[in-house]
Amino acid sequence: MRYIHSGDYVEPVKGNGPQQNEVEVSAEPGNEVNTGGAVQAETHMADPATEDAQQDPAVLENTEVLDPEEDKTKAAPKAEAEPGSPEAGSADELGDDFGEGGSCREPAIPEQATLPDTDAAEGAGEETGSSPANSAASMEADTGTDGGQWEAEAADELGSEEPEEPKKGFFARLFGMDPESEEDMDEETESGDDTQGGQVEGKAAAGSDKQPQEEQATPEETQEKEKLTLKEENNNTDPLQEKRDRELSDSLEESVIYWQGNDEIPCSLETAKKTLTEVMGLGSSFDVVFREMSFGGQPAALLFISGFAKDTILDEILKRLTYLTPEHLSADVFASFLREYIPHIQVETGDLLSETVNKVLTGISAIFIEGQNQVILMDTRSYPSRNPDEPSIERVVRGSRDGFTETLLTNVALVRRRVRDPGLKYEIHQVGRRTRTDVCVAYIDDIVDKTQVKAVTDKIKGVNLDGIPLADKQLEEVIVGGGWNPYPMVRYSERPDIVASHLLEGRVVVFVDTSPSVMVLPTTFFDLCQHAEENRQTPFIGTYLRWVRFIGIFCSMFLLPLWMLLVLHPELKPPMLDFIGPQKTAHIPLLGQFLLVELGVDLLRMAAVHTPNPLGSAMGLIAAILVGDIAVQTGLFVNEVVLYMAVASIGMFATPSYELGLANRIVRLVLLLAVAAFQVPGFVIGTTLLIILLTTHRSYNSSYLWPFIPFNAKAMGEIILRQPVLYSKTRPSFNKTRDNTKMPPPAKGDEQS
Helix, strand or coil: CEEEEECCEEEEECCCCCCCCCCCCCCCCCCCCCCCCCCCCCHHHCCHHHHHHHHCHHHHHCCCCCCHHHHHHHHHHHHCCCCCCHHHHHHHHHHHHECHHHCECCCCCCCCCCCCCHHHHHHHHHHCCCCHHHHHHHHHHHCCCCHHHHHHHHHHHCCCCCCCHHHHHHHHHHHCCCHHHHHHHHHHHHHHHHHHHHHHHHHHHHHHHHHHHHHCCCHHHHHHHHHHHHHHHHHHHCCCHHHHHHCCCCCHHHHHHHHHCCCECCCCHHHHHHHHHHHCCECCECCEEEEEEEECCEEEEEEEECCCECHHHHHHHHHHHHCCCHHHCCCCHHHHHHHCCCCCCCEEEECEHHHHHHHHHCCCEEEEECCCCCEEEECCECCCCCCCCCCCCCCCCCCCCCCCCCCHHHHHHHHHHHCCCCCEEEEEEEECCCCCEEEEEEEECCCCCHHHHHHHHHHHHCCCCCCCCCCHHHHHHHHCCCCCCCCCCCEEECCHHHHHHHHHCCCEEEEECCCCCEEEECCCCCCCCCCHHHHCCCHHHHHHHHHHHHHHHHHHHHHHHHHHHHHHCHHHCCHHHCCCCCCCCCCCCHHHHHHHHHHHHHHHHHHHHHCCHHHHHHHHHHHHHHHHHHHHHCCCCCHHHHHHHHHHHHHHHCCCCHHHHHHHHHHHHHHHHHHHHHHHHHHHHHHHHHHHHHHHCECCCCECCCCCCCCCHHHHHHHHCCCCHHHCCECCHHHCCCCCECCCCCCHHHHHC
16 A cells, blocks of 8 residues: 555555555645654555556645655654654654554644745754755655655665656656756765665674673673662662762761761651661661650650560550640650659660660660650660579589679679679770670779779770670780780689679779670789689688699699600609509500690580580590590500590699680690600790799789799788688788778777777
């Protein structure tokens, strides 16, 4: 089917070719035919009746004929027309006139077309990139003679042959053009088409060249592209994502200022909610609750952590506040809430948003009130905790069965219960930029050395870490140091009675939240060798237990090196010790046997820690019978090696301080290697270096070997012999306490009696 223009209405004329969709073309000046979306007709298959109708003067008078070559030139720029251009407008109008299923509707009859200005037509031709011949063709289209162009352009797009030449007689009659000018115009149009075709082919070739390069992209480049694409999608979905990516805050205060502009409590609940969303994770963290309510007509909100808040306390507070009416509230709403209508004891106010957030993260609940630049902070926290059971390391036969837990408030209460002295001070600090772990420094104000307290607190305040999730041990490395020294510079205890005794001696105690152990400093080597059981018995029995413990500690350090030295040098043995020495030889050298047994004992100890209690006895039988006995029977080990190693291990386990036992084990291994390498000089030099090491190390300006170095006879006697309570009247002198007496001087009446 082809179309001829009869006035403003397009009359479909059936031909021999396949039927095409109908299209309407406006004869309005400036409107051009958009061939990109229209369905074309095949003119080379037109029937004779159609040709007669075209040659009819009455039909030609209202028919627009388009030059085929001109329309091909127009098709390319119109495909790239911008939305605001005339070409786009024509296409939009053409698309509006199309209906579903290829049907079209009759357009409104436009006004009579007028011949456009020649300069304007030439300018339009330059904008679309057409040649001067194209500009002339534009002029022809505007004058209403484009019908032939339509047919020729349709034939060109459908791959048909070129239209026949007889039509140029019509152009000659209509415009006075000679055939030569028409031929020139056709040549220019063809050259333009060839140029455009070459450009398209060049682009296609370039695209084909780039395609293998894209296929050869490395996986790293592909991942980077995916990350960039994901980041762009996030930025498009969330307008605040770019600001979140730029944030480089080192503290909570900086983060609040970054999002809010200041650190004050916002007067608007909506502003506070937006800031808390970015700073505290409100909305993304399920345990952060921001409950908006209204009390007495006053909008308010309750902020708390669901895992820390005590439900019963919050229920009582909210129940009281829900009874309020507007008549109950005075002009100062904040004061009314704070002083009259919150039935709770521990209540305070907050002026800074960062401090409020920090306190809420510790378990405190905060009430925000609309229009107020302060918050009400209520201590409603209740931490998950366990009961204060007896410590597994410091067990006693006689004595208390309570021990420290992982909750700081419980631990300080256990000590306060034993030391009800108003001079007992608890200074609270927070360590870690992210963890903000609570650290408490405890001391008795009128006994302790204030210089020592200041040194400890200054080091705690100077800690600049992300956090101390491992609690007291990490804090010890920061404030005490020690480097690679294997010996502990502080004493750890899980018993409240031991901590109370050290406080009365003038020591400084450091509590760390989430840890059941408490640091006592300064300390000495002999402090680490004492146990609470010694003071739970009579002085005589206590002295005996202390000596047995000292012997066990000595054996854990020197028994194996001395026995090996006597085996290597039998001439050093006195006659009464001639039985000492291996009666048989083994397949493994003596030093190798000691090292293997040491590693085996360590493996058993670590396995016992991770083995459930019901399986502990079975593991002991396996170690004693299957491993030890069979190793001796097969000739891998000597009986004396297993025996002395067992005695040394028992002495290590009898050490009250677990850290001191591990350090003594390292010393034993070093002395074994020194004896194996240098015999007698190795043992002497190793022991001397050990004493020098312990002497040079100091625990907060206190000698580690006191009272042995520097020697103090009275204090050394109290260590060797467990003194009765009434005989010990002074505190240890190395603490430099302000009050050195444990008992006041007797009154005059008591002295006379």
